[in-house]
Amino acid sequence: MTRSSRDLQPFLRGLGRHFVSPTKRARGHIANQMPVQFLGRDLQLQALRRRLQGLIDSPGAGSSSPALDPFAEPSSDAFQDTSCPPSSDPPSGVDASDAPSTSAATTPKKKRYRQPAPLTAQRLYGRWTGLLPLLATPLLEYLQRSAGRPVASTFTPMHMCLTGMCMVVHQDMNLLFWDHYDTISVPFCECNPLPNVLVASGMFPTSPTLPRTAVSIDLLDLYLSLFERSGDAVTALARAIRQFYTKRGWRILDHKGEPLTDPFRKPLGHAVQWYDSLRVLVERDIDRAIDKARRIVTDHLKPPVHRASSSDPTSDDTSIISPVATCAPPVASSSEIPFTKKHRRRSRKVANAATLEVSLSELISPFVPEQPPEPRTTCDPVLQRRCPACFGGETFGQSFADGADIAVAVDGNFSHRHMRKAGDKPAFYDPEYFLPKVFVDAVGTWIGQQRQKPPKPDYVPKVPDAAVDSCQHGHEAANEEKAKTDPERFDDTGVMALVCSHDIPILMANIDTPGEQQKYAISLILWLFLLLPDNATVAGLYDIGCTTDRSINLYDLLPAHIVSRLVWAVSVMHAYGHEWVCQLVYNPRLAPGLGLRDGEGVERLWSCLRVLIPVTRTSARSRRIWILDRQVRAIGDEMRDHLGAWITRKLKDGVWAQYTEAKKIVVDSQISVAELRHQWAMQQEAQLSIRAHAPSRLKKGVEAVLALQAEIEHVDEAIADVMKKFKENLAMPDSVTILQALQFLSADLSQRAESLYGSLNVSDVFPELKDVHADFVRTLVLARDIKLNVRKRVTAQLLEFDRIDQAAGGKDNPLGTKLHQYTRRSIARRQPAIRSTIQKFNRYVQKLQDLAVTHSIADTIPIPRPLSTDVNELRNDPDFYEDVWVYPASGNDKPRWLHEQGTRLAIRALLKMERCVEEESRLHRELDHMCWWLGREIAITQLALQMVDNSLYRPIIQHRLDNLTLLQRMWANPLDKTSRLLSQVTWAQSIVEDILQTSDGLLYQPIQDAAPVVATFTQLGDDEDDDDNVQDDFANRGLDLLEVIDFLEVLEHEDESASEDSQSEGEEIGAFPLVLALRCIDCDDR
Incomplete structure (x- = not known):
């Protein structure tokens, strides 16, 4: 007998082997399942409905009938006629006509789909x-x-x-x-x-x-x-x-x-x-609660006459306070922009703006609230909170020669782009810094509308158009049509920022076009002016400031009252990419007023935001704006808190160090300051003259002659090489004869090229060179055009170096990327050609010197100087940017600025000294603004802390007050010798006490448990380890905190020694030491 399978199983101790039931196949989603059709179910329901209807319509159904219990169990008789017999006939009581159709019974129900x-x-x-x-x-x-307690453990x-x-x-x-x-x-x-x-x-x-x-x-x-x-x-x-x-x-x-x-x-x-x-x-x-306290403090500080005229008993209850975090600013009063509130018609206005010719005020009016009832005398509180040094204070109207009231920098970055496939999510955040897209698009519509009109016929250019055209062609930012990103892959292509001269971000704009259009920079400037007083002046630094300035004045892209208060300049680090005549007007190191402000604060902002590039590129569009906006807010608050260290660093490494170095050069030159200024004025007048620029027709003709001569030189070199080889190998006489004929033909081509040059009529274009030897004039013009070619190539290579070292890529990153490798190969490939062109120019310079001696050329015709073959040395060489002079200097005496190298260096040193004087004067004004803002902000915050309505906000308001009171220590700098910052707390407390005494006492509740500010600062000053919280910030900015502390401690000793030395040198170290020192240089030399 065969044993059973159970007997064949192995014996195991304990519970035996554990058998697992087979896993059932998972069912699909319920939305994709087919509903089951029960046979006869529809017939039973129809029968029950007819029976129910019959009971309702029967004459015996009345009030005497027993009430039905809805919760009672149904009897068996209720379903007597609804039983389904086994036969195929319809159930009893159900007609055959009641049978449902086959199609109705077999049609499946519609699937349920998930929501999009x-x-x-x-x-x-x-x-x-x-x-x-x-x-x-x-x-x-x-x-x-x-608040003020450890985190609970339970x-x-x-x-x-x-x-x-x-x-x-x-x-x-x-x-x-x-x-x-x-x-x-x-x-x-x-x-x-x-x-x-x-x-x-x-x-x-x-x-x-x-x-x-x-x-x-x-x-x-x-x-x-x-x-x-x-x-x-x-x-x-x-x-x-x-x-x-x-x-x-x-x-x-x-x-x-x-x-x-x-x-x-x-x-x-x-x-x-x-x-x-x-x-x-x-x-x-x-912020709304603090704004209410701000209005009370502002009204209290007004003179009694103005206070009585502007008082409104219902202003606190009926006035609409716009959130300070939003980007919608109050509009400055102006007769040319009568803004009105039209928020309901935004989409319709933008849709019609592309087809109707409307004014700028009509385009941007839907995006800003109505104008304030009184003319603005101070900057908007949003701007004051972001940078008190620039926007604090109540005195405005500085001239452009004094540097204007506010200096800002504008630039774009195309590394912060967003991939289209990353998608978007619903908007959940109202940005503080980013301008509304509808506002930027409205400004772009206005610019396109204005450019369709003819240019202004009465426009007088500050710089010859040929120079601005050259700057426009040499910068990618000036080409709006050039796509810097792939529009098929990226929907947002970059970000543009507006920062103040302290590198603090003020406004941002999202770039959604392939190129860097002017509408972004103009939108940022326009929005800034909406937050400023009517008499405030602004200096804008931009990589293509010359091109933007010409476009605004040529096509009226901004209202006249804004253009009259706006001056443009180029950023210092990108000034080498501009023509020399353009730098004479737009370079902040050469033009008066801007001091040592360089306009490169935006690059430093990009360096702080570079870590967000990979994150924001793949985030949703709305989340990208949220991340950038919140990060910019944190960066701005940190930079504002360390304005004192910024001023200290500017004084130590900027003003004092550069002034001392420049003063030594001026003193060693033994030329008076008046003479140096006179020579500088002569140089500006001569180089800004239209005669200093050859017409485009002559320039194109000379370039054609240069190209032809270059080809002829190559042919001569090739014939000479072949002749040398034939002579060494004893070639046939016929071959030598043919080569000699080619040499004669090449000489004939050279003569024809000379004739072609003569047909250009250089003497007619420059009648001053009519009596000068033709060979000298020819060499002079050729040297001029070769130098232009050299400058164009060297500038392009410097831009390539900057592309590697820019903040988006980082010079500290390893060069392993495709972009860096390509740039390096391009630079190495162009180096020999650039060096050869420079050597050719130097040969022309040597030839001009020889021809000047041979033909007795007058000294009034300046001869150019040779250039260095090192590209890095040419970046800061002033001779590299100046064109070759193609006409004699005016006057009988040759100008010293043109012929004496020592005079040229002294002029540049004098300009540096003047910039240092301007910088120190600006720093003093900014310190006044900081003191003005700090005192009022402390008073406003203290008053808001004691208001009854703000009892729920007291921990956060107290935190803000503590941060403000700490600023008087963090903003300590060498210029604050009278401790004005420390006195602002006492002044604020007196103002709050005056307001509380004049009030009825119902709206305010004194805070008794608030820690005294003096005691807090005493503890922080005694504890040396409390400075660790700002160590990282100073380390990131290249300034050691201990070095700053040591520097501040020895300032008093340095001031005493400097005052003793000033008695022998004729200088005085006081409120404005550099101004007095600059005035005394001429006296010291004599």
């Missing part, structure tokens, strides 16, 4: 947007309870029913803390929902409706502080928390007991995004 992702995201974002205002009060309550739900009649429900929540996670049941009710309970308890939900996970608010605050330093890193935070939990013994497993790979990334991403939005909402509410 954009619609789902809009609904989710809509829920969050509606929830955030309700979470502001619980957040403020939690911040008020936890979680305690803060739930209290507001009505006392709600049913309390408990929800199990996964709570994420910095050191562990826990699952806790959190109570909530209808009047106190779950998100409110979580926020009041110190946890932020990850979902707006019924969250299952919440994150510690303190952990989110720590991450956002890290975000301000290093950029967006939610993925890194999620993985770090998971790893940290695992090391501490808290493992994250699923329902099957398997470890989860990335369980926190999405919840943390949602929590970070919406918690920051909640913080922004709270900050803007606090």
Whole structure:
């Protein structure tokens, strides 16, 4: 007998072998399943409906009939006629005509599809947007309870029913803390929902409706502080928390007991995004509260006459205060731009702007609120808060010769682009720094409309058009049609920024066109003027400032009252790319007024934002703007807090060091200051003259002659090489005869080229050279054009060097990328040709010197100087930028600036000294602005802290007040010798006391537990280790904090020794030492 299979199984001790049932195949989604059709079900329902209708329509059915119990169980008789017999006939009581059709019974139901992702995201974002205002009060309550206390080690739900009649429900929540996670049941009710309970308890939900996970608010605050330093890193935070939990013994497993790979990334991403939005909402509410206190302080500081005329008892209740964080500024009053409020017609106005010829005021009026009732006398509080040194104060109207009131720099960056395939999400953040896209597009429509008109016939150019045209062709930024990115791959192609002269970001604009169009720079300048007083003057530094200035004046791209208060200049580091005659007008080192401001602050901003390039390129478009805007806010606040170190560094490394070096050159030249200024004026007049530029017809003709002569020279060299080889190899006589004929033909071509040059009629173009020897004139003109060619090639190579060292790529990065390798190969390939062209120019210079001696050329015709073959030395060589003179100098005496190298160096040194004097004067004005703003801002914040309506905001307002009072120490600099910054706290306290004494006492509540400012500063001053919080900032900016402290300590000793030395040198170290020293140089020399 065969043994059974059970007997064949091996014996195992214990419970035996564990058999697992086979896994069933997973069913598909319910939306894709086919519904089951029950046979006869439709017939039974139809029979029941007819019976029910018959009972209702029967005459015996009345009030005497027993009432039906809807919850009673149905009797068996109710389904007596509804039983389905086994035969195929219809059930009893059901006619055959009632049978449903086959098609109706077999037609499947329509599948249910999921909602589209954009619609789902809009609904989710809509829920969050509606929830955030309700979470502001619980957040403020939690911040008020936890201010100044350590983070609680245990979680305690803060739930209290507001009505006392709600049913309390408990929800199990996964709570994420910095050191562990826990699952806790959190109570909530209808009047106190779950998100409110979580926020009041110190946890932020990850979902707006019924969250299952919440994150510690303190952990989110720590991450956002890290975000301000290093950029967006939610993925890194999620993985770090998971790893940290695992090391501490808290493992994250699923329902099957398997470890989860990335369980926190999405919840943390949602929590970070919406918690920051909640913080922004709270900050803007606090800004409105502080604005209310600002109006009270401003009215109190007005003279009694103005105070009485401008008082309005209902202004605090009926006035509409625009959030200071938004980009919509009040418009400066002007007769040319009568702005009105037309927010309802934005889309219609933009749509009609492309077809109708409208004015600039009509285009931009829908995007700004109505103008203030009184003319603006100070800058907008938004600008004052971003840079008090530039926009603080109440005195404006500086002339352009004095450097204008405000100096800003504008530039674009095409590395911060956004990939089109990354998509977009609903907007959730109103940016503070970025201009609205509709505003920029409206300005672009206006510019296109103006360019269709003919240029102004009465426009007088500051620089010859030939020079500006050369600058325009030499810069990519001036070519609006050139695509710097692939529009098929990127929808946002870059970012443009406007920064002040202290490198603090002021405004931003998103670039969504392939090229760098002028509408972005003009939009930023126009928006800035909307926030300034009517008499404020602005100096704008731009890489193509000359081209932008000509376009604005040629086509009236800006209103006249703005153009009259705006002056343009080029950035210092890119000035070498401009013609020398252009630099005479637009270079801030040569033109008066701008001091030592270089206009390169935007490049330093790009260096700070470079870490965000890979993150923002693949983020959603709205999230990209949020990341950049919040990061720019953090950078600006940090730079504002360290304005004192900036002034100290500018004085030490800029003003004093450069002034001392330049003064030594001027003194050694033994030329008076008056004579140097006279020579500089003569040089400007001569080089800005139209006669200094050959007409384009002559320039093209000479270039053609140069090309022809170059080809002839190549042919001569080739014939000479072949002749040499034939002579060495004893070639046939016929070959030698043919080569000699070729040599005669080449000589004939050279003579014809000379005749072609003579046909250009150089003497007619330059009648001053009519009596000069023809060979000298020919060589002079050729040398001029060769130098232009050299300058064009060297400038292009310097731009290539800057492309490698630019902030977007970073000079500290290894050269392994394709762009860097290509640039390096291009530079190496062009080096021999550039060096050969320079050597050819030097040969022409030597030939001119020989011809001047041979033909007794007058000394009034200047001979150019040879150039160095090192490209890096040519960057700072003034001779490299100057053109070769093709006409005699005016007057009988040859000018010293043209023939004496020592005079030229002394002129440049004198200009450097003047810039240092201007810089110190500007620093003094900026210190006055900082003191003015600090005193008023402390008074405003103290008053807002004591207002009854702001009791919920007191922890945050107190934090702001502490930061403001610390600025008087952080802004300490050598110019503040009378401790004006320290006296601002006392002045602010007196102002607040005066306001409280004159008030009725109902709106204010004195704060008794506020820490005294003097005691706080005394503790910080005694503790040397408290300076560690700013060490990193100074290290990043190349300035050691200890060096600054040592420098400030020895300043008094240096001032005493300098005052003793000034008695022997005729100088005086006082409020403006450089001005007095500059005036005394001539006396010292004599």
